[in-house]
Amino acid sequence: MVRSTLLNSMTETDHSVQIRQLNYFFGQADLRKQVLFDINLDLPKGQIVIMTGPSGSGKTTLLTLIGALRTVQSGSLKVLNHELVGMRKADLVEVRRNIGFIFQAHNLFESLTASQNVEMAIELLNEWGNKRSKAVDVLTQLGLADRVDYKPAALSGGQKQRVAIARALVNHPALILADEPTAALDKKSGREVVTLMQKLAQQEGRTILMVTHDNRILDVADRIITLVDGRLETDETLDNFVEAHDPKALDRRMFIM
Amino acid sequence: MKTPLAWLNLTYEKTRLLVAIAGVAFAVILVFMNLGFLGSLAKAASMIYTRIDAEVYLVSPQTLEISSTKAFPIERLYQAAGIRGVERVMPLYAGYLQWRNPETRGTRAIFAFGINPDDPVFLVPEIQSPANQAALRRPDTALMDRLSRPEFGTQTVGLITEVDRRKITVGGQYTLGGGFAADGTLLMSDQNFRRYFAPFPLSLISLGLIKLQPGVDPAQIVAAIDQVLPADVMVLTRDQIIQRERDYWISTTSTGFIFGMGVIVSCIVGVVIVYQILYTDISDHMKQYATLKAIGYRSGFLFWIVVQEAIILAVLGYIPGFAISLGLYELTLNATGGGLPIGMEWGRAINVLLLAIIMCSISALISVRKVVVADPAEVF
Numbered sequence A: 001m002v003r004s005t006l007l008n009s010m011t012e013t014d015h016s017v018q019i020r021q022l023n024y025f026f027g028q029a030d031l032r033k034q035v036l037f038d039i040n041l042d043l044p045k046g047q048i049v050i051m052t053g054p055s056g057s058g059k060t061t062l063l064t065l066i067g068a069l070r071t072v073q074s075g076s077l078k079v080l081n082h083e084l085v086g087m088r089k090a091d092l093v094e095v096r097r098n099i100g101f102i103f104q105a106h107n108l109f110e111s112l113t114a115s116q117n118v119e120m121a122i123e124l125l126n127e128w129g130n131k132r133s134k135a136v137d138v139l140t141q142l143g144l145a146d147r148v149d150y151k152p153a154a155l156s157g158g159q160k161q162r163v164a165i166a167r168a169l170v171n172h173p174a175l176i177l178a179d180e181p182t183a184a185l186d187k188k189s190g191r192e193v194v195t196l197m198q199k200l201a202q203q204e205g206r207t208i209l210m211v212t213h214d215n216r217i218l219d220v221a222d223r224i225i226t227l228v229d230g231r232l233e234t235d236e237t238l239d240n241f242v243e244a245h246d247p248k249a250l251d252r253r254m255f256i257m
Numbered sequence B: 001m002k003t004p005l006a007w008l009n010l011t012y013e014k015t016r017l018l019v020a021i022a023g024v025a026f027a028v029i030l031v032f033m034n035l036g037f038l039g040s041l042a043k044a045a046s047m048i049y050t051r052i053d054a055e056v057y058l059v060s061p062q063t064l065e066i067s068s069t070k071a072f073p074i075e076r077l078y079q080a081a082g083i084r085g086v087e088r089v090m091p092l093y094a095g096y097l098q099w100r101n102p103e104t105r106g107t108r109a110i111f112a113f114g115i116n117p118d119d120p121v122f123l124v125p126e127i128q129s130p131a132n133q134a135a136l137r138r139p140d141t142a143l144m145d146r147l148s149r150p151e152f153g154t155q156t157v158g159l160i161t162e163v164d165r166r167k168i169t170v171g172g173q174y175t176l177g178g179g180f181a182a183d184g185t186l187l188m189s190d191q192n193f194r195r196y197f198a199p200f201p202l203s204l205i206s207l208g209l210i211k212l213q214p215g216v217d218p219a220q221i222v223a224a225i226d227q228v229l230p231a232d233v234m235v236l237t238r239d240q241i242i243q244r245e246r247d248y249w250i251s252t253t254s255t256g257f258i259f260g261m262g263v264i265v266s267c268i269v270g271v272v273i274v275y276q277i278l279y280t281d282i283s284d285h286m287k288q289y290a291t292l293k294a295i296g297y298r299s300g301f302l303f304w305i306v307v308q309e310a311i312i313l314a315v316l317g318y319i320p321g322f323a324i325s326l327g328l329y330e331l332t333l334n335a336t337g338g339g340l341p342i343g344m345e346w347g348r349a350i351n352v353l354l355l356a357i358i359m360c361s362i363s364a365l366i367s368v369r370k371v372v373v374a375d376p377a378e379v380f
């Protein structure tokens, strides 16, 4: 209750995401199964939020709801000032264009070069003239200046993931949703990818919501939320989170390395 | 410019692209061959009439096509001669004879035309040559078509053999072609014709040929003659008699049906091959397509990508299919010694291209469902 009064005191426009009493069910009739229970969550602009929790707790589901990838019928789900509850699928598509998605798998077209894969996202805005230079710019920022005309088959896993991130960031989305973006990467490239996301987000004041099981990257977060069995269990700043958990396993210094 | 996703996706998998092109080309060739045969049938049916110097024709209503004419009284032709605008009337006698191959002694049906040697019936100048004219007037002598099949044996001038157990001498040669009904043709005088077809009274004719004065409208003359003549003959313009003959070959015989079926089956083969290719392509790119949906592309865009792929396949397959068909037409033409007038026509070339596009689009419509219903939430 204390928390919700605190949230209400903020003005609407300060938030990228505002969730009230959100419940979500999979399946119909007898097979109907609730996976999210009474979620209340606000993501202020510019915040980097990491979501953790056990497998099957509903993290991906919540991410797809915020990402306007599923229709919702009850509660309130405001994303970038659009109320998604009750919205038609055709309108959800519009909302999605303002969100950057980073998936666990890179999902790049093998037949397109790195630049062309990124350009596919730019074309959504009907920008044709400078799309190539925009794509090259963002790829350069992600350290792929010499790889813009390579096809995914000729890129390493980390490079492919960075192309996928470039595709998610190129349109400067106000909200970035990432589901285990480092899962397929080794420690070093995973670290690189997250640092890049953090840098770009901070420069441009983007909100990032990232699901991860990867303890090594928790330090980029301003805030860590934990989902257990479909309920929002904890919602803390990074320092609180580290203190509350086993200090041996989650040594603060480890994140700084 | 838009990223040419459809093109890049198709060309990325080279082997698959080649298989698809081969599949479309195969279907296109089958369609071209079937339509080619059908077209040559129609052309063969009309060919003889384009070589006869007459604009209006009298035939018995029981006559289906030129090789199975029913005779009618020659008076009808004389009656028509009195109509204003008619320049000349000419009788034509026609029927099959058994030709004996001088080498093998075997017999084979040959088609014989009988004409009055004074009538310039055919638009074939060599028939009017003095040597041929003299030969036409000799008894038991006929001119032989160079396009007659080799199975008739040696066909040199001066050759003597038998038709229907009567002696015959090849007095000269001409080039005409017998179309679908005849493997070979002979041209002889009406007097010789009567002897070979005895008993055949010259007062009955197979076909009445009417040449009009220059500038006279055939349709008007047809109407005028029709008024005068009783119902035992039909009066037709050249176009009408050609159409009648075509209808016979294409509709009355099952030839048209068979080739039509051939076209349909070829198209189905094409649809199945292209469907397989597109379906595999879509399945392979499901994650990517779902990602495009997730980042804000609409289903219509993906639908359009698949249709584009289909059209590209249609065009890429059509090009070799067209080229190979041209070669096969040439081959058929040579193999039949020009007897099967098969050849490419602009209209057909364009129609088959459209057909290939429609064919591939149908495949696209069947396979595209998968991508349209793809759930973007599933990519996470």
Ligand SMILES: Nc1ncnc2c1ncn2[C@@H]1O[C@H](COP(=O)(O)OP(=O)(O)OP(=O)(O)O)[C@@H](O)[C@H]1O
Binding pocket: A026, A027, A035, A053, A054, A055, A056, A057, A058, A059, A060, A061, A062
């Ligand atoms: N399409 C679906 N239909 C039915 N049930 C589903 C569907 N997707 C997920 N679920 C169920 O919903 C629950 C939450 O799944 P979700 O994928 O959100 O978990 P998660 O927290 O992302 O797990 P993980 O960490 O393993 O990715 C699970 O019990 C899962 O079985």
Ligand SMILES: [Mg+2]
Binding pocket: A059, A060, A061, A179
């Ligand atoms: Mg998950």
